[in-house]
Amino acid sequence: MLAYTYIERGRFALTEKPVPALKDPRDALVRVTLGSICTSDLHIKHGSVPRAVPGITVGHEMVGIVEQTGADVHAVKPGDRVAVNVETFCGECFFCRHGYVNNCTDPDGGWALGCRIDGGQAEYVRVPHADQGLTRIPDNVTDEQALFVGDILATGFWAARISEITPDDTVLIIGAGPTGICTLLCVMLRQPRRIIVCEKSEERAHFVRSHYPTVDVVRPEECKAFTERHSTHGGADVVIEVAGADDTFRLAWQCARPNAIVTIVALYDRPQLLPLPDMYGKNLTFKTGGVDGCDCAEILSLIAQGKIDTTPLITHRFPLRGIEEAYRIFENRLDGVIKVAVSTQTT
Ligand SMILES: [Zn+2]
Ligand SMILES: [Zn+2]
Numbered sequence: 001m002l003a004y005t006y007i008e009r010g011r012f013a014l015t016e017k018p019v020p021a022l023k024d025p026r027d028a029l030v031r032v033t034l035g036s037i038c039t040s041d042l043h044i045k046h047g048s049v050p051r052a053v054p055g056i057t058v059g060h061e062m063v064g065i066v067e068q069t070g071a072d073v074h075a076v077k078p079g080d081r082v083a084v085n086v087e088t089f090c091g092e093c094f095f096c097r098h099g100y101v102n103n104c105t106d107p108d109g110g111w112a113l114g115c116r117i118d119g120g121q122a123e124y125v126r127v128p129h130a131d132q133g134l135t136r137i138p139d140n141v142t143d144e145q146a147l148f149v150g151d152i153l154a155t156g157f158w159a160a161r162i163s164e165i166t167p168d169d170t171v172l173i174i175g176a177g178p179t180g181i182c183t184l185l186c187v188m189l190r191q192p193r194r195i196i197v198c199e200k201s202e203e204r205a206h207f208v209r210s211h212y213p214t215v216d217v218v219r220p221e222e223c224k225a226f227t228e229r230h231s232t233h234g235g236a237d238v239v240i241e242v243a244g245a246d247d248t249f250r251l252a253w254q255c256a257r258p259n260a261i262v263t264i265v266a267l268y269d270r271p272q273l274l275p276l277p278d279m280y281g282k283n284l285t286f287k288t289g290g291v292d293g294c295d296c297a298e299i300l301s302l303i304a305q306g307k308i309d310t311t312p313l314i315t316h317r318f319p320l321r322g323i324e325e326a327y328r329i330f331e332n333r334l335d336g337v338i339k340v341a342v343s344t345q346t347t
Contacts (some may be wrong), residue, residue, distance in 0.1 A: 001122035002344075003122035005058040006324050012058060014323060020118060020126035024071035028130030030084060031151050032120050034143040035062035035320075035342045037179075037330045038151060040267075044115065045331075048269070052111035052115050059121030060086045060114035061151045063143045066134065067124065075131040081143070082134040083300060084127055086151040087293045090113045091132045101132070102296045111290075121323060135296040138304040144341060145303050148182060148310045154293035155265060156182030161295070162287050163238045163263045165190040166315060172196045172223070172255050175243030176204045176337050178313055179265065183242050184212065185308050186284040192238070194230060198251070203336055211312055220251060227255045236260060244268050256284055261286045316340040 003017040044052040089104035113119045144199045171194040176199035200207045215278040235257030244266030326340045
């Protein structure tokens with residue numbers, strides 16, 4: 001089968017590999033129908049994910065059809081159309097039982113697919129702990145509608161869930177990249193009084209304005225003043241930081257009102273300064289990433305009800321054989337790209 005492979009630092013290539021075999025009774029084999037490219041894939045390519053193993057097939061955003069299941073898989077069966085979760089988790093350890101599946105202590109726990117074990121930019125993928133890692137897609141939900149359920153949409157849903165948003169709140173979301181927009185969609189479900197999105201790219205700001213006209217969009221340099229002016233208590237009640245740029249952590253806590261919740265979804269390249277003397281008396285609560293991706297069934301049900309739609313994020317479509325070009329466009333943010341869909345069916 002064709003598999004997009006991490007060859008060495010700086011280089012991925014489409015290679016021929018055998019179809020994966022089940023290794024454990026809890027495994028399932030999934031025929032990938034549609035996948036995507038995530039910024040984390042680029043981090044692997046650039047060598048900034050040390051635990052990524054050269055030779056592995058990359059890709060951790062995909063949907064497909066169950067081809068084969070191990071004897072201990074009960075939640076799905078061959079023929080089921082499924083969303084694949086970016087996180088592998090056992091469902092039984094202390095962390096899993098408390099919903100903290102990102103910290104699952106299983107050897108395959110956490111982000112393994114497309115990082116430490118073969119992922120889904122390929123025709124087939126082996127999914128460990130399939131009962132936890134696969135979720136059946138409702139019949140009225142298309143592959144494109146379900147494509148982001150297991151990764152960036154799970155992240156947005158989790159961020160909105162842990163941020164304790166109430167109807168009286170002004171919520172500030174910093175960053176309108178793909179994960180920021182997924183976060184926005186999940187925050188909108190909670191119907192806070194006002195949502196402000198801070199984004200420096202004019203193209204992405206325009207995307208938010210045109211698709212979500214009830215949302216205020218501001219540039220970083222006007223964000224603090226705007227947020228103060230348009231919130232009831234001198235700052236945002238909830239800030240969700242999804243940008244991960246050099247100044248956005250500082251912006252996040254500066255825009256928060258006293259006693260606000262500041263949720264950090266972003267993955268930073270560098271350590272960030274927490275200047276406690278400057279924020280003394282502000283009594284902030286910080287919550288940090290990464291995602292506990294255990295809400296996929298609920299998210300799919302919301303998509304089926306028409307309450308979440310991430311399909312506008314798919315700006316480009318490629319066959320698996322054209323994945324090199326898909327990476328070139330996604331990596332260099334060409335042609336207004338937000339997310340690409342990579343289809344294996346037309347190869
Ligand atoms: Zn990802
Ligand atoms: Zn676990």
